Amino acid sequence: MSVVDSQSGRITLSESWERILEGEGKARLEAALPGMLTRQRWFGGKARTLATAAVVEAIPLHLEATQAILLFIEVTYRDGVPETYVLPVTAAFGEDAEGIAREWPQAVLAQVAVAEAGSPRYGVLYDALWQEAFAHALLAAVGRGGRSSGRAGSLVAAATAAYRSIVPPESRLPACVMKTEQSNTSVRYGDRAMLKLYRRLQPGSNPDLEIGRFLTSVSFPYSPAVGGAIEYVRPGCEPMTVGLLQAFVPNQGDAWSMMLKAVESYLSRVPARAADVDPSLVAGGTLWEPGEAPEEVRQLIGPALASAACLGRRTGALHRTLARSEDPAFCPEPMIKDYRRARFASMARLWSDTRLLLTERGASLPPPMQDEASHLVDRGREVEAVFRALLEIEDAGLRIRCHGDYHLGQVLWTGSDYVIIDFEGEPARPLRERRTKQSPLLDVAGMLRSFDYAASAVVQSRRTAGIGFDEEPWADCWSRRVGAEFLTAYRREVETAAFWPRAPQAAEVLLAVHLLEKAVYELSYELNNRPEWVAIPLKGITDILNMNGTRAAAALGR
Structure with missing residues (x-):
């Protein structure tokens, strides 16, 4: 009572x-x-x-x-x-x-x-979760397996074969809640393990568990090994993922933090070299055909080029691994017309909603952004034309399981290599959508947009602090060269894979489509959450229309 x-x-x-x-x-x-x-x-x-x-x-x-x-x-x-x-x-x-x-x-x-x-x-x-004894008890429950019954279903904990290599036997690792996450909560066990509790429960297996368990089973070296899971099961229903145990990855930070420092360092070197280096040489051609970077350009940009190339190779290795399975949940599928029609309809709705939002809120943006917003609204047909190109590709390659929310914050730097984390997909989307097979260029586009965000974020921060000069052209150059290095390394890694489009023009069109979709999504997000950041996706969309959109149309013979 x-x-x-x-x-x-x-x-x-x-x-x-x-x-x-x-x-x-x-x-x-x-x-x-x-x-x-x-x-x-x-x-x-x-x-x-x-x-x-x-x-x-x-x-x-x-x-x-x-x-x-x-x-x-x-x-x-x-x-x-x-x-x-x-x-x-x-x-x-x-x-x-x-x-x-x-x-x-x-x-x-x-x-x-x-x-x-x-x-x-x-x-x-x-x-x-904040009680250490409870955290230890959860870890032990995963290791030994077990079931706890509720009113309508049961909580089931189970370990994978990797559990014993992650959690030392008879050890009591210090446990503490990690304070960096937002949509979930994770407990770290020393430098050995991490248990993630998914706060929002949805029907079906979370792709973080599904993909992580698969990558662990094939010993993929560039993601954390999965040691077990906690699931909620009910009779006649698909299990729901409540928790995921995986190896903790000792690291020096994520790739986002690394690239922010790289941009800051690059911009600090530019004034001393600006008279000797033409920004157009730094920028090169396009992402798809960047041209060879002169040695003085590579020296100016520095280690970020090698880092981006390494990340491109690891991304390619991830996609090749995810495509090498006969499991129906992972087996590649053709990008049939019905799928492409559905994706086009989704992109068109996204643009329609975002364009309306931009029209409604454009007047509240700072004056320079108001003009850019107005110009973008007027270019609506061009946006739709790039999306429509998805319908006209004859060889679009295969759909595979992808990361789904791929950006620099989803990659850890160990000091010698990259480790890819968080395969949950975009948390706002239903699990069913997050488990859908997509073009691997969706992940590629997400990472390329992340490079652009890193460069723009540093420029915005320096401008607010009253540091620097007219840095935007140089930041654009950095983003394009580093992005091109990532893309070139990725293409070399996957060009013989069965999922890759046989016609180079088709891959270029797909990339343009997904880059634009990502940038439009970013614009919608920033209008709703961070209006002061709207300039970044506004400029991104304009650049994509000016460069990638035109090239995509040309590749289709229009």
Whole structure:
């Protein structure tokens, strides 16, 4: 039994805290959930108006010396479809509760009081992932396997063959929540393992698990080995991925941070060389046909060229590996007309929605961007023409499983090589879409746009700080040369692969289409979330139309 103190908001229980989901305790908890969720970094519904939050599944977890409950919380909104979020909860009392509230305030969900012989114990209900004992218990549960039953289904933990090579036997690795992620929460176990909890639950296997498990089974060297998983299973339903255990990758940071430093270093060298080097030589030709970079240009850009080439090779190796399977979930498929029509329709809708958004919000942009926005709106037919080129390609190659959300932030630098991480795909998309086979040039386009973002972000930061000169032309040169180095290395890696289009013009058209789709998506995102960044995708779309779009049309003979 439980009652609620209406003045303090504290949930008072007559017995143990584990009975919080009974009677008024459950109602009070559910009433407080919307506020709790919107404070969490991982909650994806902040931009929507919440209606209700209800506990739809509760799985008691009796793991070693710790007690917790895994909650599935269904969130409904004023409009749109509901979402289900995962939240493991436990409780602490007395000094332990005070320590948690002081050190991990973001983990605290509610105050509780448990009546014991007339003298209540006061404490907090909090996110169990922050409790080291719970984190260790989860790790052990994956290793030994097991099942915990809830109201409608069960939580099943299972290890892969790689588990024992990741987690040393009889070891107690220090466990702590990693604070860098947003849509999920990960626990790091020393320098050996990482357990990722997927906060948003969706029907089906998460591609992060599906692709990671496949790459582990074929010993792919450029991604973390998967050691196990936690899934929710119900009779007659496809398992849902709750957690993923994988090897921790000791690293010196992600490729995004590396490239930001590379751009900063490059721009600091430009003034001393500007009189001797023509920016057009730095830029070269096009991404597809860049021409040989003169030695003085390679020296000016520096190690970023070799880094980009290495990343191109690793990306090619990833795609070749993903395409080498007879498993129906991975076996390459032809890019038939029906698929291309569906993709074109999706791209056309994206552009239509983004163009409308740009028209509505263009007047609120800074004056220089207003003109660029207006010009882009006027070029709508050109955008549609590039997308329509997808329908006219005769040999578009094969569709394969791809990374799906590929950019510099999804690649770690170990000090000697790259490791590709996070195969979850774009979190905002349904799992069904994220598991769809695509042209590998979708990943390539994502990485090329990421190089462009890195260069533009540094210029924007330096301009805000009052540093530098007219740096945009030089940043464009860096982005184009580094991107071309990546693309050239990638093409050499995959040119004999069965999925690669036999006609070079077809591959060039596909790249133009996917580059434009990525840039339009970026524009929509920035208009909604970071208006001060709108200039980057605006310029990107214009450049693609001026260069890649024209070349794509020429390749099709139009």
